[in-house]
Amino acid sequence: MTEDGLSMDKKALRDSYRFSEEFLAGDLFITDDLVQNVEHYIANKKEGTGFPQSVASGDPTSSGMMLWTRVDPDQEAGFTTEEIESKGMSLFEKEVIEQGKFVMFQLSTDNNFDSVALTGFAPIWKNCDNVVRIDLNNFLESDKTYYYRFITKSGLLSKTGRCKTLPDKGYRPATIGYISCQDYKNGYFNVLSCLADEEMDFFLHLGDYVYESLKKERHHVREIAVPGGTHKAFTLADYRELYKVYRSDPDLQKLHQNHAMVAVWDDHEFADNTYYPAIAPDHSFEPDRKRRHAASQAWLEYMPSRVTYDPAQSPDDALKIYRTLKIGDLANIYMTDERLFRSAPMGGPKQLSGADEKKEIEKRSMLGKEQREWFLDELSTSKSLWNIWGNSVQITPFKVSKRYLNLDAWDGFTYERDIIANKIFEKKIKNLIALTGDFHTFEASYLQTDYTPGAEGKKFGVELMVGSVTSLNPHEHIQHPTQKFLGRLKNVSGSMPVAPAVELVSEITPDKGKENKRVRNITFRTLEKVMKRYNPWITLLDGTSHGYAVLELNETKAVWRAYAVKTIETPSTDKSLLFQCEIPNGKVEINVTYARGIKKDVTELSLFISAVGTLLFALRKLDKSANKNQNKKGTKQERLQ
Numbered sequence: 001m002t003e004d005g006l007s008m009d010k011k012a013l014r015d016s017y018r019f020s021e022e023f024l025a026g027d028l029f030i031t032d033d034l035v036q037n038v039e040h041y042i043a044n045k046k047e048g049t050g051f052p053q054s055v056a057s058g059d060p061t062s063s064g065m066m067l068w069t070r071v072d073p074d075q076e077a078g079f080t081t082e083e084i085e086s087k088g089m090s091l092f093e094k095e096v097i098e099q100g101k102f103v104m105f106q107l108s109t110d111n112n113f114d115s116v117a118l119t120g121f122a123p124i125w126k127n128c129d130n131v132v133r134i135d136l137n138n139f140l141e142s143d144k145t146y147y148y149r150f151i152t153k154s155g156l157l158s159k160t161g162r163c164k165t166l167p168d169k170g171y172r173p174a175t176i177g178y179i180s181c182q183d184y185k186n187g188y189f190n191v192l193s194c195l196a197d198e199e200m201d202f203f204l205h206l207g208d209y210v211y212e213s214l215k216k217e218r219h220h221v222r223e224i225a226v227p228g229g230t231h232k233a234f235t236l237a238d239y240r241e242l243y244k245v246y247r248s249d250p251d252l253q254k255l256h257q258n259h260a261m262v263a264v265w266d267d268h269e270f271a272d273n274t275y276y277p278a279i280a281p282d283h284s285f286e287p288d289r290k291r292r293h294a295a296s297q298a299w300l301e302y303m304p305s306r307v308t309y310d311p312a313q314s315p316d317d318a319l320k321i322y323r324t325l326k327i328g329d330l331a332n333i334y335m336t337d338e339r340l341f342r343s344a345p346m347g348g349p350k351q352l353s354g355a356d357e358k359k360e361i362e363k364r365s366m367l368g369k370e371q372r373e374w375f376l377d378e379l380s381t382s383k384s385l386w387n388i389w390g391n392s393v394q395i396t397p398f399k400v401s402k403r404y405l406n407l408d409a410w411d412g413f414t415y416e417r418d419i420i421a422n423k424i425f426e427k428k429i430k431n432l433i434a435l436t437g438d439f440h441t442f443e444a445s446y447l448q449t450d451y452t453p454g455a456e457g458k459k460f461g462v463e464l465m466v467g468s469v470t471s472l473n474p475h476e477h478i479q480h481p482t483q484k485f486l487g488r489l490k491n492v493s494g495s496m497p498v499a500p501a502v503e504l505v506s507e508i509t510p511d512k513g514k515e516n517k518r519v520r521n522i523t524f525r526t527l528e529k530v531m532k533r534y535n536p537w538i539t540l541l542d543g544t545s546h547g548y549a550v551l552e553l554n555e556t557k558a559v560w561r562a563y564a565v566k567t568i569e570t571p572s573t574d575k576s577l578l579f580q581c582e583i584p585n586g587k588v589e590i591n592v593t594y595a596r597g598i599k600k601d602v603t604e605l606s607l608f609i610s611a612v613g614t615l616l617f618a619l620r621k622l623d624k625s626a627n628k629n630q631n632k633k634g635t636k637q638e639r640l641q
Helices: 008-017 021-024 081-092 189-198 235-245 251-260 290-303 349-353 358-362 367-380 413-425 498-508 517-519 522-533 604-624 634-641
Strands: 055-058 066-070 102-108 115-125 129-133 145-150 161-164 173-179 202-205 260-265 323-327 331-335 386-391 432-436 442-448 461-464 540-544 548-555 557-565 575-584 593-596
Touching: 021 081, 021 442, 055 145, 055 161, 055 251, 055 260, 081 102, 102 129, 115 129, 115 522, 129 290, 161 251, 161 413, 173 189, 189 251, 189 548, 189 557, 358 413, 367 413, 367 557, 386 548, 413 461, 432 442, 442 557, 442 575, 540 575, 540 593
Parallel strands: 173 202, 202 260, 331 386, 386 432, 432 461
Antiparallel strands: 055 066, 066 129, 102 115, 102 145, 145 161, 173 548, 323 331, 442 461, 442 540, 548 557, 557 575, 575 593
16 A cells, blocks of 8 residues: 555556646746746747647636737757756746746737736646646736747747736626537638627637547548547547648638637537547547546646646546636636536436436436535526526436437436526526537527426426537538438447437337438428427427527626537638527526527527437437447457557
8 A cells, every 4th residue: 555545556546647736736937036047038030830729718807817829849848747846946046047948928909919927838738738737817907918929049029918807896797608519521611700800708618629530430520640540539639730721721820819618528529429437439449547537637738728637636627627717707617527427327128228226317317426416516506697607518408208219318317407407596596508519409498407398397497509610510411311320329328318319209100210301391381380390399490500609698687698600611700690589687587589581489490300310310320329330349340550
């Protein structure tokens, strides 16, 4: 046994998957006033040279911001982690700074930097992909716009970024943008360019910032190759390559340069439909901590996010990305991690047998006990006017008959969903709005304590779902044949229940959906009736568009606007308003003021495309699982591809 009571095996496991605490903290830097007579770095290169991934900011507070950049290692070398950690504060001696391997960062309240508010020096982390990570919390003034840039000893100059600190008190109106699901291969990031032009305080990224799957499909417009040469990312070098390519995109760079980001991951930052402990079910049903650590390391290197890390805990529990942001007295933003601690899906034959026994359901969790208790405590003690939940996957049910269609969402965790709903209702927590991603669909729905037909569960909040940036939406799934999916609906361990899928297809098409042409010709009236009967809590629905959403908060109401871009197949900035609705302060109401050319209702066309497309979207997820051999032989064969 070791001194801390761990067995040698457990200690070795823990030590094998460490992250650098100093790097994550972002506090290894020195401001200009604390180092005497050091010469400032002078830019002598064209703006942007040597910074291939540009700049980014994130996790704003009333007194600071996370700042991020990456320097081209071929143009400016960094310190090794060992060098940084061994030198301590001696790293910031005048002679060391003047040798290089640092960036000088500057912040100003004007974009010409005529008046510099803060100057400092921070090391370039060679072992963290030559990244710079700085946490300026407690260094800036509240409720102010800042411009920032980086300069190296060799004269490299980054592009200029812009960010806003948050108010420390009061009810100053705030605007939050949010997005999810940006598959680089599927299309151009036109959505991100449009969001970059919005006037807002910051934006949320609700997950699937990168996609680990790289297999070429006919509908792809761009390609990515990773160093390992595989169809999926497996190694740290692979995952880093994903972020480097994504962050080289001009539209994503524009968004990060204009606004701070608050991000959590979903599944594709690691592996499709991942769950605890470090399972990548589309590849192996055994924990793959090495791959999970690589994926997390790359995410931490490239995300300007303030996280909690306890190296004394097991590698499965040491890292926590869930956190709260506060916008004065106006709003609290609760960002939850819905992948790292979740239970295995209720998959395959169990779904057919209806084996959702009470004890099985009760032990299943999306958040894990510790995170759930944190979330409920944060809500219960909140004194903010608005409570905003940054939530990755759909909360409200998506039902067919009396059964759930997507068990990868909160439908697969009904007991925990009920615990949260009942606690919020009992505590009389007001003005709860869940901002959701993942399902590549725009929706506005009511959160209820009970969704059973006839039970008339009490409404306690609103869920506002955003469609995808580029990832296939339900409408695009219609373009893919359904026969091969329906032919594999048996004896698989996927997140989608088999019986409801077959039942829906049977109900809405005479030949049980074996021909895509039949599905396309379903009458609008029939689908509208099916959708409204099974999911009456959904007020607005569109599965045909790619876009983003913006939430405006003030003392009297919240205003939600959803925007759709014209295309993702070619670069374009054409967009249009898709939905607009208002949620009054103190009331659980969705007052629709605009819905794609009509008011107060959802078009039959949207219902038609969304219903069928969402079904096919779920069927494709199931098909992925059906194609994976669960034995180790199959796993090895795939890795060798």
